Structures are given as C-alpha cells and as structure tokens.
Amino acid sequence: MNYGKYKFEQAKKEKEAKKKQKVLEVKELRVTPNIEEHDFEFKSKNAKKFLEDGNKVKITVRFRGREVNNSKAGELVLNKFIEKLEDFAIVEKQPKLEGRNMFIILGPKGN
Numbered sequence: 001m002n003y004g005k006y007k008f009e010q011a012k013k014e015k016e017a018k019k020k021q022k023v024l025e026v027k028e029l030r031v032t033p034n035i036e037e038h039d040f041e042f043k044s045k046n047a048k049k050f051l052e053d054g055n056k057v058k059i060t061v062r063f064r065g066r067e068v069n070n071s072k073a074g075e076l077v078l079n080k081f082i083e084k085l086e087d088f089a090i091v092e093k094q095p096k097l098e099g100r101n102m103f104i105i106l107g108p109k110g111n
Contacts, residue, residue: 026105028058033073044084051088051108060103074102
C-alpha cells in the first residue's frame with residue numbers, strides 16, 4: 001500500500017469527523033447581588049435563549065467592596081436563576097465562591 005495514499009485517507013476521515021461535531025460555547029452573564037427585578041427578568045430571558053440554542057450558561061455574581069461579606073445575597077440570586085430556568089437547564093456546577101465572584105454553570109436540558 002502507498003503510504004502517501006494512506007495518510008491522505010486518514011486526513012480525509014478526520015476532516016469528516018470534524019464536520020459532524022458541534023462546538024459548545026459557554027455564554028457568561030454577570031450580575032450583582034442587589035440586582036433589580038427587571039434586570040433579573042432580562043438576564044434570565046437571555047439565558048433561556050442561550051440554553052435553547054444549545055449553549056452552556058455561566059452566571060457570575062460580582063461582589064464589589066464590602067458586598068463580599070454578605071455572600072448569602074449572591075447565593076440567593078443564583079438560586080433564583082436556577083428556579084427560573086429549571087425547565088430549560090440542568091445545574092452542572094453548584095454555586096461556588098472564588099475570590100470576589102460567585103458562579104454557577106447551567107447546561108441545556110436534553111430532550
């Protein structure tokens with residue numbers, strides 16, 4: 001067998017496999033712990049749209065100044081997002097505090 005032909009066939013198979021795979025994006029939404037109701041509704045609507053498109057959503061609560069002392073407020077906001085989007089998403093990562101940010105990762109729900 002010709003080695004050049006073999007290499008060409010392998011490259012062709014790899015190219016075909018790449019065509020069939022779906023690239024998964026992680027969309028990020030940033031909020032503050034004292035988010036207003038209208039802003040919350042707007043962000044959750046965007047998150048729902050991202051999830052319906054098949055993307056993952058990372059929701060980050062950013063604490064500024066002394067807000068980090070009251071991290072419970074950020075956790076309440078994230079839990080509110082989880083409740084709002086429970087029909088469209090599954091929680092892949094529970095609320096986690098890293099430095100001045102607390103985040104969750106939501107994945108699209110399978111059919």
